[in-house]
Amino acid sequence: MRYISTRGAAPALGFEDVLLTGLATDGGLYVPESLPHFSLEEIRSWRGLPYSELAFNVMYPFVEDAIPAADFRTMLEETYEVFAHDAVAPLVQLNSNEWVLELFRGPTLAFKDFALQLLGRLLDYVLEKRKQHVVIMGATSGDTGSAAIEGCRRCKHVDIFILHPHERVSEVQRRQMTTVTGDNIHNIAVRGNFDDCQRMVKASFNDQSFLGGKTQLAAVNSINWARIMAQIVYYFHASLALGGPDRSMAFSVPTGNFGDIFAGYLARQMGLPISQLVIATNRNDILHRFMSGNRYEQHQLEHTLTPSMDIMVSSNFERLLFDLYGRDGAAVKSLLEEAQTGPVSIDDYRWKHVRKLFDSDAVSDEATCDTIREIYERNEYLLDPHTAIGVRAARNCRRDQSVPMITLGTAHPAKFPDAIRQSGVTVEPALPKHMHDLFEREERYTVLNDDIHAVHGFMLEHWKHA
Numbered sequence: 001m002r003y004i005s006t007r008g009a010a011p012a013l014g015f016e017d018v019l020l021t022g023l024a025t026d027g028g029l030y031v032p033e034s035l036p037h038f039s040l041e042e043i044r045s046w047r048g049l050p051y052s053e054l055a056f057n058v059m060y061p062f063v064e065d066a067i068p069a070a071d072f073r074t075m076l077e078e079t080y081e082v083f084a085h086d087a088v089a090p091l092v093q094l095n096s097n098e099w100v101l102e103l104f105r106g107p108t109l110a111f112k113d114f115a116l117q118l119l120g121r122l123l124d125y126v127l128e129k130r131k132q133h134v135v136i137m138g139a140t141s142g143d144t145g146s147a148a149i150e151g152c153r154r155c156k157h158v159d160i161f162i163l164h165p166h167e168r169v170s171e172v173q174r175r176q177m178t179t180v181t182g183d184n185i186h187n188i189a190v191r192g193n194f195d196d197c198q199r200m201v202k203a204s205f206n207d208q209s210f211l212g213g214k215t216q217l218a219a220v221n222s223i224n225w226a227r228i229m230a231q232i233v234y235y236f237h238a239s240l241a242l243g244g245p246d247r248s249m250a251f252s253v254p255t256g257n258f259g260d261i262f263a264g265y266l267a268r269q270m271g272l273p274i275s276q277l278v279i280a281t282n283r284n285d286i287l288h289r290f291m292s293g294n295r296y297e298q299h300q301l302e303h304t305l306t307p308s309m310d311i312m313v314s315s316n317f318e319r320l321l322f323d324l325y326g327r328d329g330a331a332v333k334s335l336l337e338e339a340q341t342g343p344v345s346i347d348d349y350r351w352k353h354v355r356k357l358f359d360s361d362a363v364s365d366e367a368t369c370d371t372i373r374e375i376y377e378r379n380e381y382l383l384d385p386h387t388a389i390g391v392r393a394a395r396n397c398r399r400d401q402s403v404p405m406i407t408l409g410t411a412h413p414a415k416f417p418d419a420i421r422q423s424g425v426t427v428e429p430a431l432p433k434h435m436h437d438l439f440e441r442e443e444r445y446t447v448l449n450d451d452i453h454a455v456h457g458f459m460l461e462h463w464k465h466a
């Protein structure tokens with residue numbers, strides 16, 4: 001399988017190189033040149049498989065040039081064994097034909113573990129083979145950082161530097177990053193917001209000369225193709241559990257960078273019957289404004305109760321645009337360059353086309369809290385605020401009551417106790433057993449100014465020169 005850039009002017013790469021690369025050299029994102037397609041019969045034959053075997057069937061076509069089947073199977077078994085539920089991604093029913101897919105049973109209690117537990121293993125496998133070292137540099141508004149650190153802490157060939165906005169992530173989120181021990185793990189708290197962190201990471205990727213040619217940077221944010229790939233699997237898993245592929249499904253996805261929902265779009269392209277995808281956003285609603293009014297325009301970043309969705313521009317949306325423009329990289333490039341300077345619209349027929357599958361909704365903090373409270377009162381089930389946005393949007397956008405509506409449960413409620421409290425629910429969401437001593441563990445992080453030279457200096461001092 002070859003991978004090509006969404007901006008059409010970078011070399012095609014194989015899986016190993018795509019895994020180790022961030023952005024393509026033309027500024028685009030890598031996507032598979034063509035997707036595998038599964039027949040209904042084939043998908044049906046996967047019913048009842050353990051999660052890791054299903055994962056093998058869905059993902060192997062993407063990696064087969066780089067990894068022998070037996071090695072990939074072992075890697076997947078190890079990856080999904082660490083999840084604290086035998087079903088890995090269990091479904092919980094809220095109402096008739098309405099479900100939450102719990103994706104927060106991994107080590108850091110958010111769906112990002114699905115991809116990052118695998119990514120760490122993939123990286124070490126490929127680096128071992130190539131006798132190479134990489135430095136992972138990433139910015140996080142919370143969940144990515146801890147999942148990346150957990151995913152990479154046993155990696156022999158990786159140093160990881162995670163930047164988070166100082167005092168702008170929840171205490172649980174911070175502790176999940178800063179209490180993991182390992183001499184290859186480095187946490188930096190930046191005096192600034194998430195976008196300041198993100199800007200420094202982007203600039204570092206664009207000019208890696210500060211590393212002196214001794215190592216290279218690798219990305220773990222959702223521009224990394226391997227993350228998207230791993231997220232395709234649970235759409236198949238949920239569908240098969242509820243009678244798919246013999247009936248179609250609707251999914252509602254709490255959305256920030258558009259990675260998770262893009263994986264759902266790919267599952268559909270690969271043959272899984274999906275009739276509706278709901279983009280659920282908070283007040284940072286660029287995608288909702290685009291979907292409802294064909295106007296793509298950046299607004300100021302707002303801080304909400306759902307920090308993992310506080311994002312001004314969703315980078316993976318470019319991957320959808322690439323398909324929408326008939327895979328014309330030059331057209332995507334000019335559209336996104338224009339969007340840098342002001343609002344843009346796309347051709348009406350393309351916009352209508354994208355709306356056949358996608359709906360959207362933007363949910364306020366108040367409505368988020370209302371939903372947490374309503375569901376708790378009705379179901380005695382606690383939603384985290386991100387998942388609550390998904391449930392709210394699912395209800396607002398639902399097209400067909402006879403089609404199962406599945407909201408992706410993206411985080412465990414114990415990660416966001418403040419939002420739960422604010423919603424008026426009086427029970428405290430308890431941390432799962434494997435984390436009960438989180439608040440006693442020792443933390444390790446360094447606070448730095450929003451200054452790229454300070455960050456680079458720290459990195460040079462701290463990565464273990466391989």
Ligand SMILES: *Cc1c(COP(=O)(O)O)cnc(C)c1O
Binds near residue numbers: 110111143258309386
């Ligand atoms: C990352 C994250 C999201 C957003 O996912 P994207 O793939 O960036 O759209 C939503 N909810 C939670 C809890 C997250 O951690």
